[in-house]
Amino acid sequence: MSSGRSARLAERGPTGRYPEVPGPVPQTPKLTLRDRISGWDVKFSPYVYIAPFFILFGLVGLFPLLYTGYVSLFDWDLLDETHKFIGFNNYIDLFQDDQFYTTLVNTLSIFLLSSVPQIIIAVLLAALLNTNLRAPTGWRIGVLLPYVASLVALGIIFANLFGPNYGLVNGFLELVGLDRIDWQASRFASHIAIAVMINWRWTGYNALIVLAAMQAIPKDVYEAALIDGASAFRRLVSITLPLLRPTLIFVVMTSTIGGLQVFTEPKLFDSMPGSNNGGSSNQFQTVTLYLYQTGFESQHLGYASAIAWVLFLVIIVIAVINFLLTRRLAGTGEKK
Amino acid sequence: MTGLRRARFWVYGLLAAFIIGSVFPFYWSFLVASRDSGMMTQKVPPLLPGGNFFANAARVFDTVPFWRALGNSVIVSGTVTISTVLLCTLAGFAFAKLRFRGRNGLFLFVIATLAVPTQLGIIPLYIAMADFGWAGHLPAVIIPNLVSAIGVFWMRQYLVSALPDELIEAARMDGCSMLRVFWHVALPASRPAAAFLGMFTFMMSWNDFLWPLVVLDPENPTVQLALERLQSGYYVDYSLVLAGTTLATIPILVVFVLLGRQIVAGIMAGAVKG
Incomplete structure (x- = not known):
């Protein structure tokens, strides 16, 4: 490490001479060792400082992701030392795998049920928080509170609340004269319950991000609209939403990338705890849960890698679609 | 309104x-x-x-071995937090204040990695950890999280405006090496943002589940794994x-009740700059 050595050298005394700062000393053609070290320090230190991120990302982020593609071409079992190359057979199997389609539909369904209401409620909540409140920080902290819950704790608590027999939600439904719902057994009901969990944890967090963007909108824009007689709804649609567009794109993209990899919530929601099935007939198994089950319960690492790669492509496609959609919806298309 | x-x-x-x-x-x-x-x-x-x-x-x-789980979680989250804050501030300082060839391109790359679902690489990562003999041991959950893209991004955004160039130049004139400039000038200047990044990282690490579930043993769990086992x-x-x-x-x-104000301010500040 050049910077470490030069740090020790520099302690001996002030150098004050390095190429970028015009010093009182005229540049002589003959550089001293100290000058040269200082020059190297300026030149190479930045690369040394950013290196840890790039090295670590390469080793534990990018390389494993690419190597997943390689593993997916093998019949690769966890405990078996020999790996047989089978080309695209894992993918051929995957595209004929009913369970994979079930998990894909589940993932998309849970994703839609969680992201769409979440973003709408987050914008409305941000609008409420953007009024002239007493103790604004207190309200903001309160809204963010669910964010501290770990996904595991959350999954356990909500599995209890949505329990089929003694769950509080069913108790409440009965109290108001509705039928109880078997939240774990019914496919659609289980998706709703899992979406409620996700929304509960993330809505406040996203509302704060939207609120920050709202507060960055200049006040005089609203005043001008008020003078023109624009209603509150009109102001929201014609001023706030278009100006929030970059932020909404950010929120939608992060919730897309995270939401399509949902794992912990469905795993903990199972009425057979510890199971990776996502319900008795996989009714709420997500793709990532299926990936985990295939790789680490059934120990078919090759097939699980194929699932990972296909999910990766699905995420890219949906992220691009959502990007275009948000850009169009949250704005009339005028240049900013 | x-x-x-x-x-x-x-x-x-x-x-x-x-x-x-x-x-x-x-x-x-x-x-x-x-x-x-x-x-x-x-x-x-x-x-x-x-x-x-x-x-x-x-x-x-x-x-369940809950004391052990608590101890493990404190070690893992503590190490990850200290390392992430130091390494992200170092990289953020370089991106914000130092001039070097390829700076903008490399920073764009850091932002782009935010969108990469690296979680999907767990299978080769597990194979590698098993080969190294780290599976079941804490380094397997610590090392992949020693530095984060969001942290580098966040510290860079903060230091761009919070650290005056004159301060760095003055320190350089006094003969400070780059590393001393970082330690004595940049690190103190980044304290508010570093505190937020530390809390954020600690919470993320404390709550992490999928990767520890894959790579750790039930006898040597983190808190989240112990919880899952309680339910199973x-x-x-x-x-x-x-x-x-x-x-x-x-x-x-x-932590949240004590530092809620800073966490809220941090999330909102990051949102505007991001």
């Missing part, structure tokens, strides 16, 4: 309803944890805590399991 009038009461009403909804699941889990399992079968559940919380909490420690019995004893979740949430909740 215009900020001229005080908010009306229905705004407070809606916000209060939202916050009650936010608090309720926490309260409910404490309620169940403080009673015995007979409570779940009652038609109308009681709304006040009972006196069994400590008994149930003691059973948590008997059922044949019969789920909710007063036991929810005593566990309450115990695991309390440390984070305390």
